[in-house]
Amino acid sequence: MRPLLFLILFIHTALADFWDDRNTLLSNEASQLFGSFWELTENEQKVNDILMKFKLQEYDEGLSNPSKFLPSIHFFHSKAAIEQSEVFKFIQKVPKGASLHSHSTAMLSTEALLNLTYMEGLYGCDDNTKFKLHFFFGGVNDDCDWRLLEDLRNEDSGFDDFLRSKMTLVVDDPAGTCCDINEVWSAFEDIFEFVAPLFDYRQFLHDYLYQVLREFHDDNVKYLEIRGVFGETFDSNNTIYGPLDTAQLYKETQQEFAIDSQDFAGHRVIYSNSRKVSIDTMDSYISDYLELRAAYPEIVVGFDLVGQEDLGEPLSVFADQLATIANRTKFFFHAGETNWYGTTDLNLIDAILLNTSRIGHAFAITKHPEVLRVVKERNIAIELNPISNQVLKLVDDLRNHVGAYLIANGYPVVITCDGPSFWGAKGLSYDWYMAFMGMTPREGDLRILKELAWNSYVYTALDKEGLPFILNLLQGWWDDFIKEILEAYH
Structure with missing residues (x-):
C-alpha cells in the first residue's frame, strides 16, 4: 500500500504544481498585457460586461468557423x-x-471625396490612357482635351464608378496573385x-x-x-x-x-x-x-x-x-x-x-x-x-x-x-x-x-x-x- 500511496501523493502533488504553475504563468502574462493596470469602476465593469458579451460571441464563432473571423479576412x-x-x-x-x-x-471617406468632385470648375482629361483632374477658371490649358466633369457625367452614367475606381485600391480579388507588394505600392502612389x-x-x-x-x-x-x-x-x-x-x-x-x-x-x-x-x-x-x-x-x-x-x-x-x-x-x-x-x-x-x-x-x-x-x-x-x-x-x-x-x-x-x-x-x-x-x-x-x-x-x-x-x-x-x-x- 505504501508504494501505491506514495505514487498517488506524487501524482496529486505534480498535478497541483502543474495547475499552480499554469495559473502563475497566465497571471504573469496578464499583468504585462497592454492596459492591464487600469482598475475599472463599478459602472465601467457593467459596460465591460456588455462589450465582452459581444466580443466573446464573435470570437468564439470565429473559433468554430475560422473562415468567418473578420480580422483574418481582407478588409475589402x-x-x-x-x-x-x-x-x-x-x-x-x-x-x-x-x-x-x-x-x-x-x-x-471615398464617397465624401467623390462628392467634392461635383464642385464647379473641375475638368478631366484622358492623357494617353492616364486620366487626370484639374480645376480651371477662365480658360483651360491646351495640353490636353479637358472636359468639364459635369459634361462627362451627363454623357456617361457610369462615370462616377470610373472615378471611384481611380480613387481607391478596392478590387474584387485583393488576396489574389495579381500583384506583389511593389505593384500595390505603385497603385497606392498613383492614387496620391x-x-x-x-x-x-x-x-x-x-x-x-x-x-x-x-x-x-x-x-x-x-x-x-x-x-x-x-x-x-x-x-x-x-x-x-x-x-x-x-x-x-x-x-x-x-x-x-x-x-x-x-x-x-x-x-x-x-x-x-x-x-x-x-x-x-x-x-x-x-x-x-x-x-x-x-x-x-x-x-x-x-x-x-x-x-x-x-x-x-x-x-x-x-x-x-x-x-x-x-x-x-x-x-x-x-x-x-x-x-x-x-x-x-x-x-x-x-x-x-x-x-x-x-x-x-x-x-x-x-x-x-x-x-x-x-x-x-x-x-x-x-x-x-x-x-x-x-x-x-x-x-x-x-x-x-x-x-x-x-x-x-x-x-x-x-x-x-x-x-x-x-x-x-x-x-x-x-x-x-x-x-x-x-x-x-x-x-x-x-x-x-x-x-x-x-x-x-x-x-x-x-x-x-x-x-x-x-x-x-x-x-x-x-x-x-x-x-x-x-x-x-x-
Missing part, C-alpha cells in the same frame, strides 16, 4: 460584415481621443498623384479639410495629427497663394470647425515629404519645414519622411542633415514598414538614434531586440496601422500582425488609420476594431480600449504642460460614454 471583403458587428458599433461610440497617423490627401491636383484649388482644400474634421469628430475623434505638406494653391480668380498661406488656411479651417464643434481639440500637421530624393532636395525640405514651423508653431509640429521604404532612401542617407535640426524639432519617422530583415528595417535603428518621438508602423520591430528595449526605456509610441498593413501586403491575417506581440508585452502603442480614403474606410473605428478583435487575447477587454484612448493623447506632439487639461477633457468624454452605453443597453 470584410468591411460590410464589420459594419454589422456589435463590437464595431460599440467601438464607434468609444471616445477614441486622437488620430495620430494619417496622410492629408487620403483621409476623407491622381488626387493631388484637386488640392491645388483653395476652396476644395478648405471644404475637404472641414469634412475630414467632421468625419473624424463624428467617429468620436477630437484631435488629429496629419502627415502632409503645404503647397501652392489658387482661387477662382487664379490668384496664387504660397505655402505659408496654405498653412494659414489649415489654421482658419480649424478655427471655423472649432466654432461649430466646441469639444474639438484641434489638429496639427507633421511636415512629411518624399523619402525618395537627393541630398540637395532634403536640404530644401528642411529649409521649408523650418520656415513653416517658425511662422505657424501652433500648426506645424514635427518632421517625417514618407513613401515606400523598400524603394526609398534609408534614413541613414540623411542622418547628418536631420541631426542638424534634431534639437529644434520633433521627429515622427515612418520606419520598419517592411517584411525584409537587415535592409529596409534598419530605418528602425536610425529612427531611434535620431530620437524619434513616435515610430510609424514599425512592422519589423520584433526583429530588433535592441530597438524593442529602447522603445520601452524611452517610452516611444508605435503607431499601428492594421488595415493599411493588410491592404499594402505586409500581412494577410491580422491575428499575425506584430501589434499582437506589442500589445501582449505592454509596449506603448496607438492605433491609427494611415489612408482610409484609399481603401473605403472612414475615420478610426475600423482600425480599432481590427486591432481589438485581431490583436488582443480572447479576454482582452475594455481596459485595452481605455488605454488606447489615453495613449492617443499621452503621445501627441502637444506640449506636455497642457496634457493634464486635455486628459481631463477625455475623462469627461469617457464618463459620458459609460453613461450612454449603460442607458442604451439596460
